[in-house]
Every structure is written in structure tokens, then in C-alpha cells.
Amino acid sequence: MKITAKLWLGIAVLIVLSPLGLILPRYFKSTGAWGEVRPQYTQGKSSAPYWGQANIYPAAARTLKAKLSGSWKAPLADYGFKGWEEKGLMHSSAAYIVSAIAGIGLIIIAVWLIGKMLAKKRD
Amino acid sequence: MHIPDGYLGPVTSGVFYALMLAVWTVSSRVVKKTLKARQAPLLAISAAFSFVIMMFNLPIPGGSSGHATGGVLAAILLGPSAACIAITVALVIQALLFGDGGITAIGANCFNLAFVLPFSGYYIYKMISYKAPVGSNRRVIAAALAGYIGINAAALLTGIEFGLQPILHHSADGQPLYCPYGLKTAVTAMLGEHLLIFGWLEALVSALVIKYLQKQAPELLIEARQ
Numbered sequence: 001m002k003i004t005a006k007l008w009l010g011i012a013v014l015i016v017l018s019p020l021g022l023i024l025p026r027y028f029k030s031t032g033a034w035g036e037v038r039p040q041y042t043q044g045k046s047s048a049p050y051w052g053q054a055n056i057y058p059a060a061a062r063t064l065k066a067k068l069s070g071s072w073k074a075p076l077a078d079y080g081f082k083g084w085e086e087k088g089l090m091h092s093s094a095a096y097i098v099s100a101i102a103g104i105g106l107i108i109i110a111v112w113l114i115g116k117m118l119a120k121k122r123d
Numbered sequence: 124m125h126i127p128d129g130y131l132g133p134v135t136s137g138v139f140y141a142l143m144l145a146v147w148t149v150s151s152r153v154v155k156k157t158l159k160a161r162q163a164p165l166l167a168i169s170a171a172f173s174f175v176i177m178m179f180n181l182p183i184p185g186g187s188s189g190h191a192t193g194g195v196l197a198a199i200l201l202g203p204s205a206a207c208i209a210i211t212v213a214l215v216i217q218a219l220l221f222g223d224g225g226i227t228a229i230g231a232n233c234f235n236l237a238f239v240l241p242f243s244g245y246y247i248y249k250m251i252s253y254k255a256p257v258g259s260n261r262r263v264i265a266a267a268l269a270g271y272i273g274i275n276a277a278a279l280l281t282g283i284e285f286g287l288q289p290i291l292h293h294s295a296d297g298q299p300l301y302c303p304y305g306l307k308t309a310v311t312a313m314l315g316e317h318l319l320i321f322g323w324l325e326a327l328v329s330a331l332v333i334k335y336l337q338k339q340a341p342e343l344l345i346e347a348r349q
Binding site: 003004006007008010011014015017018020021022024025027028029030033034072074075076077078079096099100102103104106107108110111112114115118119 | 125128151154155158163164165166167168170171172174175176178179180181182183186187188189190208209212213215216217218219220221222223225226312313316336339340343
């Protein structure tokens, strides 16, 4: 098997294993990466400083809330399907894998397009 | 650590977009000139690998979580400019399709993860692995150290970007408008996490793949451009 085939196989294995990246934080009740957490105005106690504790800065909290609620509506937000958030771990894992496949599919297309663009001017 | 929307003020976002425009332009030119045809599939593989490895969130004590990036690995295999392009693709798709990382923060996220990370990692790798045979342990150690230092450099910068926001963008009465955490908190959090945990994760990922390639495809390690 050519090395590129082996590497793609490795990536396929990672895709199948990707739900670990969802399950582990949930199991350990992580709040999410520092600074990445959405504002949780009414709940969530964590020793890691995260945005929820920024309620004492109303101006910032307002901006963030406005930005996050009125901003970009990602089609597969948080690597899941809209409305599937409450469906449990099996569904989330499946959505995670689909997200991985979709993301990588788009990456392949994007890189191919970029390759074409860069190769065109090379004479 | 993908900066979301609402954490960086507009001036900050704008500055990093402008900086990245320059970086992307130069990187494209370098790639156009130096990337061999046989390396093109590696670009897609690197971007895909980076994307999927960033889905593996590792929870850490304290409630936070993070992930490796595979960015230094990409730089070792393709050179830092091609790595920059590869990681940018991954980051942009993460932001647009999955809301992982803000749209206004794409410039900053790319600056940290697609520029500082691969470039610093690459030169550290080159320095430590200087004249080492392709199959040597020194190359593996070089990759590990490059990964560790590269991701910490990126983390430090991210912490600074966060920490400067209250100083740069606040209301008339001193209230922060975007990220409310100052330099001390932000840098400590970001750098602490990456020095203690995620740096090792990046080092491990980089070292393991290099070790694998040493056996399976040493020709890929023979020379990275630039």
C-alpha cells in the first residue's frame, strides 16, 4: 500500500475514534477549553476561569451574547446536528463522526481547489 | 484553543486579518514555487489530520479541555508555508461549518495556529535535527520538542491576545467590552495548560508520526523546503 493510502487509512481510524473527543470531556464534566466556553449566565460552576464568571462584566457579557446569538449560524454547530443535542451519547457520537467526514471532505475539496489555483500560474 | 467571536475587539480582529493576509500571500507564493507535485496529497492529508486531531478534546483537572494540532508535523513534512495553508484550511472550515472558532477571530486563530505554531516549530525542528540521519532518534526528539515549544508559543500569544482586550477595548468607565480577563489571568491559563499538558500531547503526536514515517516512508522526511 502506498504511504498516502496508509495515511488516509490512519485518518479514517481517527475519524471512527473521534467521539472519544466528545465522550471524555463529558465524562469528566469539562466546561470546554478556556476562553472557548459560551456564556452561561445562570448555571455552571467550574474552578477553571471561564466566561460564565464574567457576569460581573456586563458590558462584555452583552457584547458576547450579542455576538454569539446574532452571529454566524454554523450548519453543523459544535460538530452536531441541530436539535440532536438532547438525544444522548450515541446520537452525539454519530453526529461527531459525520461532522468529521464532512469536514475532511470539504478540506479535500478546498485543498484541491487551492492546488489548482496555485498550479495555474506556474509555467 | 480557537478564539470565538465576541472575545476580540474589532481593532484586534482587523489587525490579525491584515497580518494573515500578508502571511497567506507570501506562503502561497512560496508553495507555488517550491511544493513538488508529489507533495500535494500530503497537503490534504496534513490539513485533514490537523482537523481530526483537533476533535480529540482532552479534559484536564479544573474543568477545561484542549487538543493537539498536528501543525508542527505538517511543517516538518511540507515546510512551514505549506503547513500554514493546510492549517488555515482546517481552521476556516472549523469556523464556517462547525462554529469552532469565531468568524471575526479567523485572522487571530490562523496567526496563532497556522503561522506562529508551524513556523516556530519548523525552525526548532531544523535546529535540533541538524544533520541527523533520517532514521535517527534525534529527529524524533526534535519533532517532540518542536511540537512542545511551537504549541506553547501559540498558546502564549493567544493568552496575550485575550489579555490585552480589557486594556484595548473598554467603555468610558473602564468596563471591558470583549474578553474581560487581563494579561495575568489569560496568559497564566493558556500557557499553564499548554506547558503542563497540551504541549506534551502535541509533542507525543508529532513524535509518534515522525517515528512511524521513519519506518514506513523515510523519503517523506528527507527534506522539507525552505
